[in-house]
Structures are given as structure tokens and as C-alpha cells.
Amino acid sequence: MNEDFADLLDPLRALNPRPLVAVSGGADSVALLRALLEAGSDPVAAHFDHRLRPGSGEDAGFVRDLCAQLGVPLELGGADVRRVAQAKGWGLEDAARRLRYGFLARAARARGIQGILTAHTREDQAETVLMQLLRGTHKAVGIPPRRGALQRPWLTVSRDRARSYLSALGQPHREDPSNADPAFTRNWLRLEVMPRLRTRFPAADAALARYAAWALEDEALLAALTDAVSAHAEWSSEPPAVRRRLFARVLRAAGVPFDAAHLQALLAAGESGVTRHFTLPGDREVTVTRGRPWIAAPEFARPDFDYPAHWTLRHRRPGDRIRLPGGTRKLSDVLTDLKLPRGWRDAVWLLAEGAQVHWVGLTPPLWSVDAGSGRTPWWDEMGLALDEARLAAQAGEVPIGAVVVCDGQVIARARNRSREHGDMTRHAELEALRQAATVLGTPYLNRCALVVTLEPCPMCLGAALEARVGQVVYGARNLKMGALGGVMDLTRAHWGARTEVTGAVRAREAGALLEEFFAGLRSGG
Numbered sequence: 001m002n003e004d005f006a007d008l009l010d011p012l013r014a015l016n017p018r019p020l021v022a023v024s025g026g027a028d029s030v031a032l033l034r035a036l037l038e039a040g041s042d043p044v045a046a047h048f049d050h051r052l053r054p055g056s057g058e059d060a061g062f063v064r065d066l067c068a069q070l071g072v073p074l075e076l077g078g079a080d081v082r083r084v085a086q087a088k089g090w091g092l093e094d095a096a097r098r099l100r101y102g103f104l105a106r107a108a109r110a111r112g113i114q115g116i117l118t119a120h121t122r123e124d125q126a127e128t129v130l131m132q133l134l135r136g137t138h139k140a141v142g143i144p145p146r147r148g149a150l151q152r153p154w155l156t157v158s159r160d161r162a163r164s165y166l167s168a169l170g171q172p173h174r175e176d177p178s179n180a181d182p183a184f185t186r187n188w189l190r191l192e193v194m195p196r197l198r199t200r201f202p203a204a205d206a207a208l209a210r211y212a213a214w215a216l217e218d219e220a221l222l223a224a225l226t227d228a229v230s231a232h233a234e235w236s237s238e239p240p241a242v243r244r245r246l247f248a249r250v251l252r253a254a255g256v257p258f259d260a261a262h263l264q265a266l267l268a269a270g271e272s273g274v275t276r277h278f279t280l281p282g283d284r285e286v287t288v289t290r291g292r293p294w295i296a297a298p299e300f301a302r303p304d305f306d307y308p309a310h311w312t313l314r315h316r317r318p319g320d321r322i323r324l325p326g327g328t329r330k331l332s333d334v335l336t337d338l339k340l341p342r343g344w345r346d347a348v349w350l351l352a353e354g355a356q357v358h359w360v361g362l363t364p365p366l367w368s369v370d371a372g373s374g375r376t377p378w379w380d381e382m383g384l385a386l387d388e389a390r391l392a393a394q395a396g397e398v399p400i401g402a403v404v405v406c407d408g409q410v411i412a413r414a415r416n417r418s419r420e421h422g423d424m425t426r427h428a429e430l431e432a433l434r435q436a437a438t439v440l441g442t443p444y445l446n447r448c449a450l451v452v453t454l455e456p457c458p459m460c461l462g463a464a465l466e467a468r469v470g471q472v473v474y475g476a477r478n479l480k481m482g483a484l485g486g487v488m489d490l491t492r493a494h495w496g497a498r499t500e501v502t503g504a505v506r507a508r509e510a511g512a513l514l515e516e517f518f519a520g521l522r523s524g525g
């Protein structure tokens, strides 16, 4: 016997020797109980009576007698699932699952048991993954082989094998009559769809189960890539598979129910750059703006700099105005143009002098042209880097400038000199880092910030990491060579040194300088 059913017994030998095994009384779980005993395990059985059918108590009786016969301790539980489902507004299958798994977890805890086993088979796995794909679940990975204390050791074992094992033992089991009702989707798949699929695809179950196992492995890798997305990353430049998971995480964290079609619509809105509002199941409102989904108004930034005493920090009021390069405008019009969702506008912080607004706490912040002394952090240092970039432009170099700041002091200023030297390592950042090392008498610049007008390339960021620069501050995004998310984000990897990153400081000015320069080149100027 042992050798004939090695495929059933072997996966059980590696398990906790005293598991809690969930026994419905059906063929698979009775087979699992018997197989555990044969594999030398010392299980405790658990049965849950859902009280959904008149004869359900008989299943409990069957399991009780079986356990008594086999000398296996048993935990019995039950609930009026239909009543709970109605009271809580849950679907019947969902309520049955929640109550059953809740009972299994309590029973395991009460007995001090770590592992809970269910007898899900390869066919259960095939049906589940097919159902997920057809329903449009955003992630079709089937039944996980492990989740917390739960384990499904027979996900690759066929139902036929479990039944043959029972026949060989002469072990009876219960047949749940509701399993024969094709009104339930899973039964319909099991009774009508899968048999037809097998006529053309004899290995359909194995193929679907394998797909689920591999999809779960792929999912783990993609989840790790999603974890690695840094706080300063722009989601729009992430690959679609990561972006999809970033969106899904926001929804899951807020408990918003969604499927693949919802996710697709949200992602499309994110790509279009247009602000859109969605109502997801459960009347949950989601707004997609700035390439991300938002469930509620985000926490808007307050000023993190000193501002004149006569300015007040407040939210918007009717009549607020702001002076912008094109003239004075109503703040409400500006917020509309910026596509800020209507419901969030009152949450934005601003600094104002009467009705004259000087600063609006968006990302990046909005400043009035006459803001005077109030500035974002790194404003002045970036100003020096921009001056360097302008000097580079005058010398016919690509206009990029950099400064190094140490303990509040600017200790190095440099500009791009690649053309002058015919040497692509003469980037502004490298020039500035060399100068800083000379000034400080050490190549290690932990206390320093490298402030540069354009997101650094891999070479310059690599040098900054080698020099252990404490902070990198950049202006415009570099979509051709950026190593902080423009093309890829090097800080995602674990380097010896950690560098804090701030982007989009005076990005418009830095970007405009580059655009002008390249426009000039194109027109032969």
C-alpha cells in the first residue's frame, strides 16, 4: 500500500508531525486523514457544521465515528451560516469560508498546533484558477499552498488518486449532495466545463495547476520589485506590471473591493494624465490624479521653511489670488487648471498675505512671482547650480550645473565641461565631487549634499554613492540617462551607503535651460 501511494504520502512526511486536519467527511479530506496516519503523523481532526442542509449533522456524526475508530482527537464546531451571511451582508459561500477558517484557527490555537491542513487537490486548484481568470480577478494565482498556518499539501495530487486510495483501504466517505448542484459556479465548472475541456486537453488540470504554481512564483518576484519602488519614484515611469501592483496595493490597503476591470480603468486614467473619479463597489470613491489613485484627499504639505511673520498659513478662502508669471489669477482657477480634485481643494495648505497667496503646498509647490524671501528648501543652492548651468550653456556645453553643500556651506561649484575636454567623465557632478573632496581633505562626503540641475546619470550617481554623499538634490528629470527613476532607479538596490533623494527642485527652470539649449542646437544657433 505504502509504495503504491507514495505520491500521496511523500508530501505529508515533511509536515509538522501534529497538524490540525480539516475533515469535511468528503473523499479528499477523509483520504488525507488516513494518509497522515499512514505517513506516521499524529493529527488532530476538525469538522465544522455549516448547517446549510438538513442532513449536515450526519456528516459531523460520520467524522466523529471515523475519528473514534481511528483514535484521532476531534474538534467539532458549527454555526448557522445562512443567518450570519444575512446579518453581515456576506455571500453564502464567503460566509461559510470565513466561519470555517475562523473555527479552524481557534481550534488550532486551543490545542497549541502550528499547521492547519486542508485536502484541496489539483482539480480544486484548476477550477479555482480558471474561475479567477474568467471572473477577472486582478491576480489569478489559485489556492496558495501556504498562507499563515494553513497548508495544502495535495495541490498537485489528483482527486482520482485520493479516491483510489480510499477504495484500496475500503474506507467509506460522505457525498455532499450540494456538490451535484450546477447552480453553484464551482460545481458547474467541475461537472460540466472541466469534463468537456479534458476531452480536448487531457492534461488540463495539471496545466492549470502548474500555471497557478508558477504564477505565484512570478507574483513573489513582482511583489519584491514593487516593494523596491522608492518614495521619490514617479509611478508613470514604472513598468506596467509594477504600476498595476502599486495601484492594487493602494486599493487593498484602503479595503476597496476591485477586480481586473476596475484596475484597468484606473490605470488608463493614470496614463492619460487627466484627473478622473471612480465609484468602486461598496460606493467607494477613488480619484486618479498625478498618475496615482487616491482614496481620500492626500496629506498636503505644510511649509518646511521659515516664512515672513506677516504671512499666514491657512486653507483657501473665496477671493484668494496669486500672482504668476502670466499675471494675477484667481486661486480657484489655478487649482482647476492643475486638475486638483474639487473635494481636495480645501485641504491644501497655503501661505498668504490677506487674499494675496504666495505659496501653495502642492508637489511641486506653487510660488507667486513676488514671494520674496519665502523659499523651498534647496532653493538658493539650486540657484547657484543653475547659474553654473547657464555658464555651461554660454560655453557651448550642455547646461548642467552642480554644487556641493556641507553643513550649510557651499564648498564646491561646477559645471559640465565634457566638450571642452572631449571627455564624457567631465560631468558637473563629478567636477563638484572632486572639488569637495579637495576642500574637505577626504573623499568621503557623508555630511554633504550634491545639488544638481538635472537628475544624475548612473556614472555620477555611482560616484556620489562611492563618496557616500548623504543627500542628492536634483532639478529636472532625466528621461534619457536618469539613475533616480528617469530611466531606472539605482537606489532601489541595497548599496553600502544610503542616500536621501529630493527631486523636482526648481525643475521648470532647469528643464527650460536644457530645452532652450537643444532648441538652439537644432536651429543651428
Ligand SMILES: Nc1ncnc2c1ncn2[C@@H]1O[C@H](COP(=O)(O)OP(=O)(O)OP(=O)(O)O)[C@@H](O)[C@H]1O
Pocket: 021, 022, 023, 024, 025, 026, 027, 028, 029, 030, 046, 047, 048, 049, 050, 100, 117, 118, 119, 120, 124, 176, 179
Ligand atoms: N465542513 C468542513 N469541516 C472541516 N473542513 C472542511 C469542511 N469543508 C471543507 N473543509 C476542508 O476544506 C477542503 C476543501 O473544501 P471543499 O469544499 O472543496 O471539499 P469538500 O467537497 O467539502 O470535501 P473533500 O475535499 O473532503 O472531498 C476540504 O478538503 C477540507 O479539508
